[in-house]
Amino acid sequence: MATTNDIKNGTVLNLDGQLWNVIEFQHVKPGKGGAFVRTKIRNILSGKVVDKTFNAGAKIDTATVDRGDYQYLYQDGDDFVFMDTQDYDQITVPGTVVGDAVNFMLENQNVTIALHEGTPLYLDMPPSVVLTITYAEPGLQGDRSSAGTKPATLETGYEIQVPLFVEQGTRVKVDTRDGSYLGRVND
Numbered sequence: 098m099a100t101t102n103d104i105k106n107g108t109v110l111n112l113d114g115q116l117w118n119v120i121e122f123q124h125v126k127p128g129k130g131g132a133f134v135r136t137k138i139r140n141i142l143s144g145k146v147v148d149k150t151f152n153a154g155a156k157i158d159t160a161t162v163d164r165g166d167y168q169y170l171y172q173d174g175d176d177f178v179f180m181d182t183q184d185y186d187q188i189t190v191p192g193t194v195v196g197d198a199v200n201f202m203l204e205n206q207n208v209t210i211a212l213h214e215g216t217p218l219y220l221d222m223p224p225s226v227v228l229t230i231t232y233a234e235p236g237l238q239g240d241r242s243s244a245g246t247k248p249a250t251l252e253t254g255y256e257i258q259v260p261l262f263v264e265q266g267t268r269v270k271v272d273t274r275d276g277s278y279l280g281r282v283n284d
Contacts, residue, residue: 098158099156100155109141111158116140133151134151134153141219175192176192177199177202201271202222203253224272227282229268230251230268232250246259251269255276
């Protein structure tokens, strides 16, 4: 059993039989009254985010979560197959666990997978990935007061907004958290 002093970002708590991932935490010591810990936690299964407050020093139940490096191999229907980079074991991860990461994953790409008692909980993608633009309309210069953007399709099939000068075949850096364009990559 742990206490609220052990709470850190990324800690997985077991509250009422459900697993919750700590997104943010703050230890608060008001001038009057006892100290407490204010947290923002995300339900691992549903993705719901809630605020929860714990009294300082209170006992909490933490879940054991193993994080490992895996390499994405291929998609099998709605599931995705990954290989452990340490022992080469393969695991199948449901599409619901992979979520939006599918928009930025290419074969042989490395990701971190969190497992609880052998069950995949969530994927951690790198903050940014380099992908190739497979389709983009030609950019037309026009009368505008700010920089224009246009839609472009990545090699994964995902569509993002890019500046007008980006052309088909260009390699671009994309933020995996929100799908935004970060810049061109010159290889």
